[in-house]
Amino acid sequence: MSMNDLLTTKQQEVLHSYLADDYKMMILTGAIRSGKTFIDNLLFLYELRRTAESAKKRGKIHPQYILAGASSGSIQNNVINSLRNQFGIELSPDRHNHFHLYGVDIIPVYTQSIRGLSGARGFDSNGAYINEASLANQFVFQEILNRCSEPGARIICDTNPDQPQHFLKTDYIDNEKPGLKTKSFRFTIDDNTFLASDYIQQIKAATPTGMFYDRNILGLWVSGEGLVYRDFDERTMTIKREDLPDNLTYTAGIDWGFDHPTAIEVIGHDSNGNYYLVDEAYGQFEQVDPHWIKVAERFKKKYGMGLTFFADTARTEHISNFRQHHIKTEYGYKNVLDGIERVASIIKQHKFYVVNGAAPNFINEIYQYIWDEKTGAPVKENDHAQDAVRYCIATPLWKEEQARKQNKNRQRSTGYLNDLGLV
Template sequence: MTIKQVYSPKQIEVLKGTLEKDWFITVLHGAKRSGKTKINNDLFLFELKRVREIADREGIKEPMYILAGVSSSTIQKNVLQELYNMYNIEPQFDKHGNFKLFGVKVVQAYTGNIGGVKSIRGMTSFGAYINEASLAVQSVFAEIVSRCSGTGARILSDTNPDNPEHWLKKEYIDKQNDNVLSFHFELDDNTFLSERYRKNIKDATPSGMFYERDILGSWVSADGVVYKDFDASKHYIHSKDLPELSTFFCGVDWGYEHWGSIVVLGEDEQGNTYLIEEHASQFEEIDYWVDVAKGIQERYGLRVPFWCDSARPEHVKRFQRERINAMNADKARLSGVESVAKKFKTNTLFICRDRVEKFPDEIYQYVWDKAKGEPIKQYDDVLDSLRYGIYNHNKPKTTVKLLKGGL
């Protein structure tokens, strides 16, 4: 088997760039599914073997190395599970969640909050691998860098792009030199993906920021309206033209001074989604929303799920006491917005124009905050309930194989 059968040209470029000369930090950044993590996982193994050689020369019995990610589950999913699948590497964890590989003690650190680095304070590390680096708290990233003071220590990292003002881009990627290397990936750099797959992904990715980041791997700000692919001529239908719907679910955004909203969504056998009812009001108490929900149950069944804004837990509990199938929604904003935007892009989300009043006011006024890279919290009441419903209904229910010893 030749190297070209194992690695893409971009991955070979990274291999040559990192193996043929010394460096301190390498950042692989760019599009999703472009091959960044695969090559970094292999470089992680190369680095552990290199550290073991350095330790042997220096007479160090057990050198230490940092494996970092946002959480234990992301390290498991992105790194350890992939190493198990590819090479049948199954670490044996100690009671602290650390393990030995190639004679090197690998210490896990979590970058999502400042408490995640307590495991590495005071240690001398011979290197680090930081997965999803742009999601790291900056002070945590800096702490990991400062711990890498062993002889020849080097730091691997990878990330999807974020706001162009992000500290990782400004402080590391834009300042690359002999000690800091960076490699940019686009989706098309992953030549092991079929042309058909890449075309389908491009066709399904929402226009604007999502396309530029996810496909082109660019560090760009969001701009303009959030749902750029919404087209009134395509996505509005009349209720009399609704097909037969097989599944129903709801999204709930609580409100009082600002508008509260419950939307009812239906799905046909082809996976198309229809907004079939909009209920939006101001200055209403929870009794009003209970009555709305019970009316929905009468029309669509007692078990219809209501994905609710978790900001008002007392309202969710009231729904549950009233035997309404209410659940806290995962409110991840960008992921949720992307799930709705993708359905507009693929023409699989339709709005019953004769059953909505507030949606038409919001859809063209819901815009990006360029500084934060998130939608501005205005004109989002019905759109938030739409997001809660669609994102949580379609959220993958995946299970990850836990390696022996757990995380």
């Protein structure tokens, strides 16, 4: 078996640099499914072996190494499970939640919020592997670098691109100061030559035009520009009410108003993954709860008494009031960019339709819903119906995805217990 059977050309380039070049930090950045995390997981194993050998030469009996990720779940999914599936290496946490391999104490650090600082303090590390580095809080990221003070300590990172003013891009990837000794590699989805060509074409076809395509497919650090939903075409994505499919399942999304309008959008979806925006309520009223409770009850009578409302969590008192009136209301999924990407992907695949005349405020907003190039987020204007639609579509999809992951993990755990004869 040759190296070409094991690693892509891009991965071999990274491995060669790892073995031959002088650097302090190596950053792999780029597209989804491009193979960067696989090779970084391999380099992580190399780093642990290198740490063990260095510690032995220096008479260190308890070498430590940082394994960092956005959360415990992301470390488990992206690194621990991948090591098991890809290399057959089983890592189980001890009572301190540390891992151990090759005699190295592997210390997890969670980087998504400032709370991760506590896990990164009080010890010297032989290096760090930072997964999903662009999601890291900058102060936690810097503290990890500060901890890597043992002789020869190095940092390896992998990440998807973010907006071009992100600290990882400006302070490390683009920073050419010699003392930093940073090596970086950009991956595109086409670099993963182990993926089937029809699968790659499918992902490209489903990825929204603009920022998401540039980041997820081409691996570029870009800001959004222009319309958020650039692929929406009113000419081809409207439908007459009488042409709606039968047996649609209906849900609703709510964006609560405070000093702006409240929006409720009702969407039906079918078993083929198509979504139909069928109704809307929009406006500002002084008597917020009485008015919108009446609207919700009207929608329940029209679309089914079990209609679920996925609501903005900024006004939890309204959610509580809805529930007290027996209106089924759940917290909406609040990850804005991920939610937008889910909706935009459905639009890109031409699986989103609006009933003629049913949602005039949504139609009005969508042509004014634009990216803020400075922040990389949507401008907080003309977004009320857009937010409501996002809650309605993205929340169930996210919940289904989490349920599949939990079920997969349960099946895997049961399999291990069976192998050990414990069940």
